Amino acid sequence: MDEIICIVDSDGFRVTAMDRSHISFVTLDLKPTVFDEFECSEPERITLDTDEFMKVLKRMKNTDILTLTLDEGNLIVGLKGDAERKFKIRLIDIDYEPPQPPVLEYNSSIEVPSNLVRDCITDMDLFADRLNFLFDENYFIVTSDGEFGSADIKYLHGENITEVVKSCFSIDKLKEIFKASKFSKYVTISLGNDKPVTINFNLASNDGCLGFLLAPRIEQDE
Amino acid sequence: MDEIICIVDSDGFRVTAMDRSHISFVTLDLKPTVFDEFECSEPERITLDTDEFMKVLKRMKNTDILTLTLDEGNLIVGLKGDAERKFKIRLIDIDYEPPQPPVLEYNSSIEVPSNLVRDCITDMDLFADRLNFLFDENYFIVTSDGEFGSADIKYLHGENITEVVKSCFSIDKLKEIFKASKFSKYVTISLGNDKPVTINFNLASNDGCLGFLLAPRIEQDE
Amino acid sequence: MDEIICIVDSDGFRVTAMDRSHISFVTLDLKPTVFDEFECSEPERITLDTDEFMKVLKRMKNTDILTLTLDEGNLIVGLKGDAERKFKIRLIDIDYEPPQPPVLEYNSSIEVPSNLVRDCITDMDLFADRLNFLFDENYFIVTSDGEFGSADIKYLHGENITEVVKSCFSIDKLKEIFKASKFSKYVTISLGNDKPVTINFNLASNDGCLGFLLAPRIEQDE
CATH class of the missing domain: 3.10.150.10 (DNA Polymerase III, subunit A, domain 2)
Known part of the structure; x- marks a missing residue:
């Protein structure tokens, strides 16, 4: 899973990633109500390097307040605890349509x-x-x-x-x-x-x- | 310690293993009273691969109920907790008399x-x-x-x-x-x-x- | 930091070590009042291999009583808990004046x-x-x-x-x-x-x- 796609719209925050070998998909769906504050003037879709994003998320503590902001080609991850921490992660430009997980029916x-x-x-x-x-x-x-x-x-x-x-x-x-x-x-x-x-x-x-x-x-x- | 020998008889359950280099012996003696239930119609001696047996024992939890059963060339290790787990370990045939630890007297x-x-x-x-x-x-x-x-x-x-x-x-x-x-x-x-x-x-x-x-x-x- | 220098005098116990590449200094200053007992008839300066000293200190437990004694070319580290443990560490002879950390003023x-x-x-x-x-x-x-x-x-x-x-x-x-x-x-x-x-x-x-x-x-x- 080299890249992850994040989509933010009025339905919330959705992350999808696909294993390059096409064997597995991961999706994370967070409804607006998960967030203390949620603002989205227009839908956005961004692509990030999975490793870079995970490295930053792992530095989060239970008690930190997390903010995610977009700023000219970067995702700004803010963590507020005893100190204010800001991480800037470069967005990736991809020019292909990312594969979508198939929709499956189960009994x-x-x-x-x-x-x-x-x-x-x-x-x-x-x-x-x-x-x-x-x-x-x-x-x-x-x-x-x-x-x-x-x-x-x-x-x-x-x-x-x-x-x-x-x-x-x-x-x-x-x-x-x-x-x-x-x-x-x-x-x-x-x-x-x-x-x-x-x-x-x-x-x-x-x-x-x-x-x-x-x-x-x-x-x-x- | 490549193989372990388990002996079950009316005295309980006894495991012995010897380091191939003959430098050390290990014995585990469990009297019938250690077990909630202990049934042994006739004495049995079986040989197991030490690694395989240890791997399974390490998966045991404190609260699991352990059962050991012999079944045609296999030792069945049952662990009962929230789920019922059964592990089947192949017995090893050995055609030599396993070395016994020497009996030593100490002052x-x-x-x-x-x-x-x-x-x-x-x-x-x-x-x-x-x-x-x-x-x-x-x-x-x-x-x-x-x-x-x-x-x-x-x-x-x-x-x-x-x-x-x-x-x-x-x-x-x-x-x-x-x-x-x-x-x-x-x-x-x-x-x-x-x-x-x-x-x-x-x-x-x-x-x-x-x-x-x-x-x-x-x-x-x- | 290959060697550490320990100085004991009426001011207490002071350890200094310098990184060979001269990029950093470490000092540990313990006043006589830190110790339950502190005896120093004449000032002493000794040199020890850092690794050997650290290995022994790491074996210390919270509840151990530590004694440091000099004895003919050795530092004797005594740790008293349930058992009495004594470690003897060979002193190192060095024939050069160890570099001192510069004294710096800060605003x-x-x-x-x-x-x-x-x-x-x-x-x-x-x-x-x-x-x-x-x-x-x-x-x-x-x-x-x-x-x-x-x-x-x-x-x-x-x-x-x-x-x-x-x-x-x-x-x-x-x-x-x-x-x-x-x-x-x-x-x-x-x-x-x-x-x-x-x-x-x-x-x-x-x-x-x-x-x-x-x-x-x-x-x-x-």
Whole structure:
């Protein structure tokens, strides 16, 4: 994810990034109500270097007040705590239309504690480099197989699932995604058969969502 | 320690492992009373790859309920928390009689806070690659000598020791062993003259023991 | 800083070290009142290998009682906690007069929370390898410029500063110095124009001071 696209309009602040290898999309949606103050006279779209933007965001503290301002080719990130800190990040000009995440329909979605899924991905990582997500009527089941061992995890989901769906994913990609498990206590997983999975972390206040779309590994793969 | 041998019989669960270089033995003894449930219709002995087994054990949480079951060439490790997790570890067939730790008699044993010994090994590590354990009537003394400095630690042991005993050991091996200092607040050290040391970490409940046997370094070694 | 010089006399215990590249000096001044007991029949000056001395000091615990004794070519560092630990560090003979830090006069000094300065140096480190310290009437301002972005931090100092002063420093050197921010909640920064900065961390009890002198980077430097 070399660049991120930020769109600000009357619906709020939306960030999208795509993995160059086209295997995954990330979107961050923040509604105007997330912000103490939100001003947008006309819609804007800017492109930033992902690394530069992340470096600055990581310097933020819980108690800092964050301001984002556009100023002639730069994004100004202001952090106000005991001192006033301003970071200026150069915008990137891109001359191509950034790819948009496909819109997918799912019949099967469940909500699970995000830590539980994160831990179970780490479990699977012991043996294998890919795992299966499976929903049946009662359980969310994760399985993996390796040369030296295998693992198998069942979680009673308590949702209304009517058909069995199953897809296989890269454990490394899922590990990356579930670093976001801090963002929200619960995660919504939407699954199909050999279809990309949609993984959404919703803010408790319901006015923000961090979402991921990850392509499946097809079982016949290497 | 490439393989571990697990023996289950009416006396409980016993794990032994030997360092290939034959320099140290580890044993873990868990009496049936340690377990909430313990069932053993006939004694079993199995062999596992140490790394594979440790990887799975490290995924255990404090609150998980652990079950160990044998099933046609596999050890099934079950962990039950919010989700049910099952790990299947392939057993290893070995066709040789695994070496047994020698049974040693000691005249001198003391019980010491395990953190204290762990810290003192780290102290010694500053200067040298080996250290001396010495018991005299009043003190447990640890010494080491290096080019740039030396260290010297005395601990009033309060035990009935009648002869002075002393042996020299590899600091690296001791550091490995004392990673187990979390296992128990106190450690029992049994020492002789230029003789292997026996280091036992006993569970507070007294129905479990993690023990190590480490060969001495002979002072003349280069 | 390969060697440190320790001077003990009726004024207390003073350690000085100089970076071989002559770019920075460190001094640690501890008044006799810092010590529970302080005995010095005649002034002494000794030289130690910095690494060896630091290795031993790092093994100290909060609750340890520290004793420093000289004994025929060695410094004996005693640490008394649950066990008695003694470390012997070989003194170094040097036959040259160690360089002394220059005595500098400043018109502008401010006291700032040391964590705030430490964090702000880390902020700057995102973009650049040098930064500017600037005092004006109201603010302590730190700035840096890099290819991808820039940062700019303002802190209302509340001191009586009458002239604007500004110097540029290496971020790496400052990061090293501010590892000492644990030593004291506040730090005193004395600044001039293109002149070395003096950075003093004072013990709350006022009977100890850890001080640094750091040469400026001249803006024209490559």
